[in-house]
Amino acid sequence: MxxxxxxxxxxxxxxxxxxxxxxxxxxxxxxxxxxxxxxxxxxxxxxxxxxDITVYGQDDDLKLVDVLANIKAAKSNVPDAKSDVNALKSFFKEVAPDHDDDKVYTSDMKKIITWYHILKDLPLFVEDAPAVIPDQEGIKGEDKVEKKPKATSKPSNAKAPSKTAQPAKKANMTSKKGV
Incomplete structure (x- = not known):
């Protein structure tokens, strides 16, 4: 999925x-x-x-992807989100048996079932998730961006003129040491 x-x-x-x-x-x-x-x-x-969404579990949190896959496997008896509260709770115990009854509310169950009904007809629901292959540094391969050096015509030690710098005033000032 x-x-x-x-x-x-x-x-x-x-x-x-x-x-x-x-x-x-x-x-x-x-x-x-x-x-x-x-x-x-x-x-x-x-x-x-x-x-990235998880459902509260007894020991570990359950991934939403796994819960939706379980709903897909039991699609013959998926209730409507507006069904009776007891029917929703019993169905959710089938598809997510390790969920925490105290932390997972009926509104959460309704939302997940509504999302299932939206997603079930889409092609992405049946295709596999793209595999992420970590490279030698442990960074996701698709997130890694290679930085290319900028081509500049100035040497690297040259200072760029400051936009806020004011032009030097020409005045007849002499420096006196020791004053």
Missing amino acids: NLRGIVAVSGRPGLYRLVGQNKGGYVLESLDAQKVKIVTNITTTKLASLE
């Missing part, structure tokens, strides 16, 4: 694909049939990547 680039936006329903970023914010495209593109403010918007 490839959830790379799929985000949930705080304060907005549904899921979005992260298309890009400009100086004003993130450019997002909704995953519903309307394919609405929006620009959200960088400073006020909180984005949560679906591949």
Whole structure:
């Protein structure tokens, strides 16, 4: 399952694909049939990547990707998000048996099931996530950026003129030592 680039936006329903970023914010495209593109403010918007979301577990946290894969395996009886609370809780015990009952609320279960219904028909739901191969330094291969030296016509020890420097005043000043 490839959830790379799929985000949930705080304060907005549904899921979005992260298309890009400009100086004003993130450019997002909704995953519903309307394919609405929006620009959200960088400073006020909180984005949560679906591949980074976890569900509280008894011992260790459960990855959302694993929970969605379990829901996909049990897709014959996936309830609607507006189903009875007891039906949601019993279904969630099947697909995420190690989840913490005290910390995972019914609203969280509804949100995950809603997300499943959005994602189940998309092609990225059936494709594998891209493999990340660490290089010798342990940095993700795709995140590593090679810095190329800048081509300059000046020698490296030459100072660039300061934009705030004021021109020297020509005055008849003599320096006197010992005064």
